[in-house]
Amino acid sequence: xxxxxxxxxxxxxxxxxxxxxxxxxxxxxxxxxxxxxxxxxxxxxxxxxxxxxxxxxxxxxxxxxxxxxxxxxxxxxxxxxxxxxxxxxxxxxxxxxxxxxxxxxxxxxxxxxxxxxxxxxxxxxxxxxxxxxxxxxxxxxxxxxxxxxxxxxxxxxxxxxxxxxxxxxxxxxxxxxxxxxxxxxxxxxxxxxxxxxxxxxxxxxxxxxxxxxxxxxxxxxxxxxxxxxxxxxxxxxxxxxxxxxxxxxxxxxxxx
Amino acid sequence: xxxxxxxxxxxxxxxxxxxxxxxxxxxxxxxxxxxxxxxxxxxxxxxxxxxxxxxxxxxxxxxxxxxxxxxxxxxxxxxxxxxxxxxxxxxxxxxxxxxxxxxxxxxxxxxxxxxxxxxxxxxxxxxxxxxxxxxxxxxxxxxxxxxxxxxxxxxxxxxxxxxxxxxxxxxxxxxxxxxxxxxxxxxxxxxxxxxxxxxxxxxxxxxxxxxxxxxxxxxxxxxxxxxxxxxxxxxxxxxxxxxxxxxxxxxxxxxxxxxxxxxxxxxxxxxxxxxxxxxxxxxxxxxxxxxxxxxxxxxxxxxxxxxxxxxxxxxxxxxxxxxxxxxxxxxxxxxxxxx
Numbered sequence: 001x002x003x004x005x006x007x008x009x010x011x012x013x014x015x016x017x018x019x020x021x022x023x024x025x026x027x028x029x030x031x032x033x034x035x036x037x038x039x040x041x042x043x044x045x046x047x048x049x050x051x052x053x054x055x056x057x058x059x060x061x062x063x064x065x066x067x068x069x070x071x072x073x074x075x076x077x078x079x080x081x082x083x084x085x086x087x088x089x090x091x092x093x094x095x096x097x098x099x100x101x102x103x104x105x106x107x108x109x110x111x112x113x114x115x116x117x118x119x120x121x122x123x124x125x126x127x128x129x130x131x132x133x134x135x136x137x138x139x140x141x142x143x144x145x146x147x148x149x150x151x152x153x154x155x156x157x158x159x160x161x162x163x164x165x166x167x168x169x170x171x172x173x174x175x176x177x178x179x180x181x182x183x184x185x186x187x188x189x190x191x192x193x194x195x196x197x198x199x200x201x202x203x204x205x206x207x208x209x210x211x212x213x214x215x216x217x218x219x220x221x222x223x224x225x226x227x228x229x230x231x232x233x234x235x236x237x238x239x240x241x242x243x244x245x246x247x248x249x250x251x252x253x254x255x256x
Numbered sequence: 257x258x259x260x261x262x263x264x265x266x267x268x269x270x271x272x273x274x275x276x277x278x279x280x281x282x283x284x285x286x287x288x289x290x291x292x293x294x295x296x297x298x299x300x301x302x303x304x305x306x307x308x309x310x311x312x313x314x315x316x317x318x319x320x321x322x323x324x325x326x327x328x329x330x331x332x333x334x335x336x337x338x339x340x341x342x343x344x345x346x347x348x349x350x351x352x353x354x355x356x357x358x359x360x361x362x363x364x365x366x367x368x369x370x371x372x373x374x375x376x377x378x379x380x381x382x383x384x385x386x387x388x389x390x391x392x393x394x395x396x397x398x399x400x401x402x403x404x405x406x407x408x409x410x411x412x413x414x415x416x417x418x419x420x421x422x423x424x425x426x427x428x429x430x431x432x433x434x435x436x437x438x439x440x441x442x443x444x445x446x447x448x449x450x451x452x453x454x455x456x457x458x459x460x461x462x463x464x465x466x467x468x469x470x471x472x473x474x475x476x477x478x479x480x481x482x483x484x485x486x487x488x489x490x491x492x493x494x495x496x497x498x499x500x501x502x503x504x505x506x507x508x509x510x511x512x513x514x515x516x517x518x519x520x521x522x523x524x525x526x527x528x529x530x531x532x533x534x535x536x537x538x539x540x541x542x543x544x545x546x547x548x549x550x551x552x553x554x555x556x557x558x559x560x561x562x563x564x565x566x567x568x569x570x571x572x573x574x575x576x577x578x579x580x581x582x583x584x585x586x587x588x589x590x591x592x593x594x595x
Contacts, residue, residue, distance in 0.1 A: 003382075006379075007380060010376060010379045010380055011380075014365065014368065014372075014376050017367075017368060017372065018365060018367035018368060021367040021368070021408055022367055087361060087362075087363060087364075087366075088359045088360070088361040088362070088363035089363045089364070089365060091324075091329055091357070091359055091363060092357065092359070092363040092377070092424065093380070094328070094329055095327045095328065095329060095352060095355065095357040096352060096377065096380045096381060097349060097350075097352040097353040097380075097381060097382065098380040098381075102380075
């Protein structure tokens with residue numbers, strides 16, 4: 001067990017060091033989310049009617065867009081693992097006497113660090129353009145913890161994706177095809193009530209809606225319902241399903 | 257005998273105990289299929305401790321699959337595979353501490369520096385950060401990479417990457433080393449430097465399994481060569497024994513007038529081991545003697561009034577080995593390397 005922890009930390013360190021060497025990746029965590037927030041708030045914001053509960057669209061949007069952003073955080077894992085697979089690095093790792101789960105656990109752990117950076121950047125951007133919390137600091141922190149847990153869960157989904165697809169390009173397009181509709185057909189950007197009935201049905205059971213609603217409850221005092229617990233359960237469930245699948249796939253991974 | 261003992265001591269303690277009684281690599285009846293494709297179809301291999309076993313064969317022959325099974329990356333379907341006295345399936349975890357693998361593709365993180373790559377690998381072998389760093393410094397010096405140690409590996413040349421990859425395989429001083437086509441795609445100079453390095457590693461007492469497509473490479477490095485084709489070992493022996501089976505050198509004469517080929521063949525027949533063969537404008541001979549053979553051929557052809565466009569003596573190639581052993585050229589083998 002201690003071997004797993006040590007090896008996971010070594011791999012996580014490797015992945016964080018390499019991010020500092022590839023500054024374009026850093027842009028993906030910082031500039032890109034800011035751009036999205038500004039585009040949504042100032043382009044769509046005026047046209048979207050939000051429930052009275054929210055002060056303005058920024059208050060409605062920010063939890064949603066942060067959740068969307070964190071779901072995409074795992075992309076680095078999918079692309080990175082796929083690259084490692086094709087360059088023979090996975091073969092090298094698998095020939096070493098290291099813990100079998102450590103390559104994936106280290107990758108996903110590194111994502112938590114980069115996701116934290118994204119969340120901080122987005123929250124600061126939000127605060128600058130007028131977002132304000134309407135809850136206790138404990139609730140704010142619980143919201144951040146929930147976000148990071150959900151992002152961690154998605155990293156495992158992306159880890160499996162990265163090990164299955166044939167190229168980084170395929171990981172990219174498959175990831176987008178899966179994640180974009182999931183995040184858009186949710187309460188992240190517009191109130192669910194404004195959608196056609198069929199979409200509304202989907203949006204209401206969509207885990208993204210549940211996580212976004214949980215975050216709104218924890219940050220701006222929206223009614224929580226069961227969403228906070230629901231969000232934690234979803235995150236744990238995703239990890240429980242995808243982590244073992246990804247590790248099993250890793251053990252059989254064939255480089256070339 | 258005494259030299260051998262010290263060599264083993266230098267490699268480390270891992271090999272002791274089993275080395276005396278068992279060869280470093282022993283494979284019998286190894287089979288591995290991917291769907292319908294039989295990548296390995298009953299392979300037997302053996303390498304004594306401190307020797308180099310060369311797996312020689314064309315692309316898709318099953319060399320890489322064999323290496324992947326021997327390094328625990330693939331489970332065999334059938335057969336017994338023992339490396340460093342351990343079973344590759346039952347003792348996989350333990351075996352990984354005693355082997356080093358350098359693949360066809362330099363398996364290094366290009367965004368990390370040479371130093372960081374080696375330290376990472378060392379720590380994943382279970383070394384402390386301090387001892388991994390010391391070992392990395394030592395290896396960087398040994399592989400002539402000290403000046404580049406602090407640069408990201410993406411700035412390295414192909415030869416430097418391959419050296420770094422080889423260094424990574426040696427971090428834990430493994431007694432058994434697997435090198436999968438270590439010089440494929442390298443320029444001649446880098447190739448030579450990799451050869452020298454491998455020779456040094458063997459001199460330290462390590463056992464090396466090397467796969468290659470190049471006869472000259474196997475010839476220079478291997479104590480024993482196993483020729484592998486379509487998942488089977490079709491010949492095993494020392495490089496000399498193998499070359500004897502293939503025959504001597506090849507003399508190729510290209511003529512100015514293709515019509516004169518029959519005359520040329522007849523003229524050269526006395527100096528050829530086998531009847532000369534005719535291909536388009538060229539006449540090909542097998543010759544045992546090397547010195548003076550070109551001069552003699554030129555003199556004979558000149559006397560017969562045959563015009564020479566080009567004449568060259570070359571060593572037998574993998575193709576010749578394959579032609580002699582299987583009756584087909586190496587390139588004909590169409591089985592794809594699957595994993």
